[in-house]
Amino acid sequence: MSELTISTTQNVTINFKAASVGERMSASLLDLLIKIAYIIVVVYVFFYLLRITDILDKIDMWSRMAIIVLFFFPVMVYSVTLESIFEGQTIGKKIVKIKVVKIDGYQASFGDYLIRWLFRIIENNMLGGMIGLISMSISNKTQRMGDMAAGTAIITLKNNVSISSTILEEIGETYLPVYPLVIKLSDNDMRIIKETFQIAEKNGDIETIQKLSKKIQTVTGIKMQTSNQMDFIKTILKDYNFYTQNM
Structure with a gap:
């Protein structure tokens, strides 16, 4: 194959x-x-x-x-x-x-x-x-x-699929979202963001993470409320799941 x-x-x-x-x-x-x-x-x-x-x-x-x-x-x-x-x-x-x-x-x-x-x-x-x-x-x-x-x-599509390979994120019932403007993104956007982030995080590619963070802010108009760009992207993923699951 x-x-x-x-x-x-x-x-x-x-x-x-x-x-x-x-x-x-x-x-x-x-x-x-x-x-x-x-x-x-x-x-x-x-x-x-x-x-x-x-x-x-x-x-x-x-x-x-x-x-x-x-x-x-x-x-x-x-x-x-x-x-x-x-x-x-x-x-x-x-x-x-x-x-x-x-x-x-x-x-x-x-x-x-x-x-x-x-x-x-x-x-x-x-x-x-x-x-x-x-x-x-x-x-x-x-x-x-x-x-x-x-x-x-x-x-x-026969590969074993886990939650880490989808756009889904594990969020608790008490989770409070931070960035409402994340709903401007689509499922396909989030899939690409998550896949890009996971690869960059695994390889320690800080430059890609920075570019991805800036791209998200430019497209959505979101203002990052933390100095840690990795935490920012993780929050974006969780917020998207929160809003799309509760619409």
């Missing part, structure tokens, strides 16, 4: 495990089974129980095609729709525990998922899907052509 390095906006590299070809194919197979199940239900209900074929026989060819496309449209847009809703995951990806991410550290957007979907049409319909398989096999990030075009990759 290859290592995937993502550079955040704070110029800090974070290592993830790229999903293997087997994991990606397993997720695709599960999604395919879901699509097949949907098609079977649609065919049975509309074409067998409701006998819609009797209606189709009475209309022109273009109207008939339009109705058929309408019935099977959810299958066509399955991946781009679910990835947009579930932030990089389809049902198959959720089961296999893999996820689409941007390789620049940002959350992938609808446009990124759309690019991946458009390329999937090409990759899956040329040479029996061999193009996508070859692309993933030779890519050091297990990317297919759609991932390369969209600047995305798929990571595995």
Whole structure:
């Protein structure tokens, strides 16, 4: 399983495990089974129980095609729709525990998922899907052509996750927040802040901690009420958890 390095906006590299070809194919197979199940239900209900074929026989060819496309449209847009809703995951990806991410550290957007979907049409319909398989096999990030075009990759979520690797912080019931303006930050901001801080603290990188502290103050307008920048960042993490858990 290859290592995937993502550079955040704070110029800090974070290592993830790229999903293997087997994991990606397993997720695709599960999604395919879901699509097949949907098609079977649609065919049975509309074409067998409701006998819609009797209606189709009475209309022109273009109207008939339009109705058929309408019935099977959810299958066509399955991946781009679910990835947009579930932030990089389809049902198959959720089961296999893999996820689409941007390789620049940002959350992938609808446009990124759309690019991946458009390329999937090409990759899956040329040479029996061999193009996508070859692309993933030779890519050091297990990317297919759609991932390369969209600047995305798929990571595995199967690593053991502890509270230290999330944006969560342990705070007691009596905790009193210090910086209300911390709510200007997003979950993604806090994830990057925490990951950056943990790496800098582990390496004794005081310069990065100072830059991170200044960046937080600039973005939020917060005035640091302590001379210890490490304590300031720890308080920011706790305050964010306090406000988001009590909203």
